[in-house]
Amino acid sequence: MPGLTRGKESAMAWSTKRHTHRRGSAALAALLLIGLATPAAAGTLAERVFETTLANGLKVLILEEPKAPVASAQVWYKVGARNEPAGKTGLAHMMEHMMFKGTPTVSGKEYEARIQRHGGMNNAHTGMDVTAYYVDFAAERIGLGLELEADRMAHLSIAEQDFQTERAVVAEERRLRVDDQPAQILGEVLRATAFLAHPYGRPTIGWSSDIQGWTRDDVAAFYRTYYAPNNATLVVAGAVKRDELLPRIRALFERIPRQPAPPPVVTREPPQQGERRVLVRKEAELPLLLVAYHAPNITHPDSYALSALAIILGGGESARLHRQVVYETPLASYAVAGYNPAHPDPFLFGLSAGPLPGKTAEEVERALDTEVERIQREGVTERELMKAKNQMESEFIFSQDSVHGLASLLGHYETVASWRLLDSFLDGVRTVTADDVLRVARTYLVPDNRTVGVLVPVTPQREKVPAAPARPDVRGEPTELPVKGGCQ
């Protein structure tokens, strides 16, 4: 079992995937926040999911799914990088690490030992909007997972020594995931540039100096504010019986006191009024291009058509970007599009491409633009639209194969909006017309609404030479970069 990623933070993506599998497109799509297609829903979850809210405000979702003798218990807290104050970036993720450090009755070591002893698998992740914990067990042992989650929701020990050690671990995590990964740095800088005001511009793992600035009391205050039953959802899916489970859940969780509602995130990103461009110059082998357009979230009806557009444009080898930029006229080794509207606030619609050796980011950007403009001029075909709908439907059906995956979907959607949107989303997708796709392409995929990021490879020898920068700008506009959106 190679899984040693305790305290994973999905720095760029909403995606809860713990690793990207394939080199190239998948890895680099993940970089930019981009869950490929959105989870579409088959309209049946409402009939299968039991929902209740305990007296202390804890939302409970139970899905009886007996096809495999396993169960997943997950606690989703409605807190992520989005909720961090300036100067404290990364605190949500640090909080997640500290949740494994034990309580007065169950030490961190004992916590792990108990789960292991019962054959459980556990981990957690932090995103922009969510912090989620899971334990998967053979179904009859799921009660242990519930006990441990209730205990640490109520009684976490936050010792100074543990805090100091874990801060060092998180600093190493940042070095591993971001500082030594040119593509990840570009993604971080792009986000920081795309968002001037909204906290989505901040890295989930935190800026290095903020990591060094946290205190143990910051964590303790964060825990009190956000790790409250009224700010969480408990999801249990698998071979369980609701009638047996619910009394147990009530006994374990209902006594945990409710807390005052956490402060709302009031900042709204102002409309972008002109293209922003940013370069990252770093030792790397090849350039990299990221393009991010502001786009609405799942509560907006345009999210359906934008989801279809992302698939038509860049959702596979038969999609337009791959077909033109990788296959017909090879300029890039991959070219993808991605859009995930499952956020409480509007986020981004992204394009990503990796130029081939000898090709420039400029050429590739021009080719991506050509495809975007073609859709804006000619629209999409009925067959393309049908393909996008088929993919979203089938993705949802495949997601039914894993109770862990289903529980994650429910928890994620409930935390960012409502799990019921899983049902209504596919209904919405089914109603999308080619005209809708054309309209959203013309509305959102416009230069004034986008941020373009380019990784400019610098060889070690040239590092100190003020070499001429690659010019990502392709239309003869000023190459001077706009001031980067501030998050520091």
Added chain:
Amino acid sequence: MTLRRAARRFLALLAAAMLLAAAAPAGAAALGRREVLENGMVLLTAERTAVPIVTVSLLIRAGAIYDPPGKPGTASLMAQLLTQGTTTRTAPQISEAIEFVGGSLTAEAGQELLSVSLSVLRKDLDVGLDLLADILRNPTFTPADLARKKQEVIAGIRRDQEDPGTVSYQAWRALVYGNHPFGRPVEGTEASVSAITREELVRFHADFVRPDQAILAVVGDLGPEELKGRLASRFGGWEPGRRTLAVPPAPPLLAARSVRTIQKAVTQANINLGHPAIPRSHPDFYAVQVMNHLLGGGFTSLLFTAIREERGLAYDVGSHVSAGKIAGDFNLSLQTKNEAAQEAIELALAQIRRMREQPVSAEALADAKAYLTGSFPLRLDTSRKVVGMLASIEYHGLGLDYVTEYPRHLEAVTAADVLRVARTHLDPERYALAVVADLTKTQLSP
């Protein structure tokens, strides 16, 4: 899992056996059915009706270890070109057909095996099987497709060099295996990929991609008889190969410690340490699994505790025993800030020595075994996992009752076994060490 991509790619195919590091509930039925088709293809099936999907895993002994001499990357390039054109379909026609129905069809090479995976909705099974048979039997490797794919592969190889973890892992494998085929990256090098010819791909395909070397596992919402009918028309005329395949010998053990350091402008030292170990068929396999779990296999392991929990030196630290059919290795990896590299290496070696010197407590042994057996249902909770397990069981010749046999093997492991296999199969003296770091800050001792 933050196991580096390179390691993961290797493990995914070769060490599927490690997924078996778990046990079945007593009395569980066989995982599926097995039969050998006339052309030698082994068919494994399991019915799973809860969700209307079908997943297919096809393994063929056509991995990178069979690359022609001097042409690393041939198997990998061949695999990637399977979906890029057949005698009747172009690459866009293949991708359009599978993506229109919301399915997926991928092919990739590992060290020992070519792996082709298909997933489709039940109603689209014919579409998927048509494509699967076509890409296996009739790929064309046109010069245009070859030229394009080579460039993509080379771009991937170069981007991999941006990842210090991958660079370190590849350097480590080269130290461990020397000139043995296992020491080469599956995807080849920029130079070797450039030099691969169409004729070599055609020959490799003809020699290796053949039914008598294939394992086809199918899990889904249909019975074996119906499935066989659908397979007959597509695979029935596929002729077995004639050439006898030479399997590379197992690599030799290391004669001495070897170290490679690579300078890179990075903030962390990326460290890989280890040596050849046992293949899957070795009788010590089960004891080694338990031993490695205690040493570096989880959140309670010696390595995790000493290096992360107590010292905060690393985010990702652990060890793995990859046990392939032909060869296996023991790999310990971690990343820590440049300045702490020497301390972390010493701590890691100290844990290996401790594993070899101190008997494991009864409680720790029981916990490790309980984890490995108790988590078994989680290894089989999706169609994709079941299909992978079926194919792996066949490749390693473990038998379809393996899921009930495994816990028995595991339960038999004693504390004395753990100590013995640690002393036999871990070596704190003769190992390979690769470090990619800013060497001006690491102060490594020689």
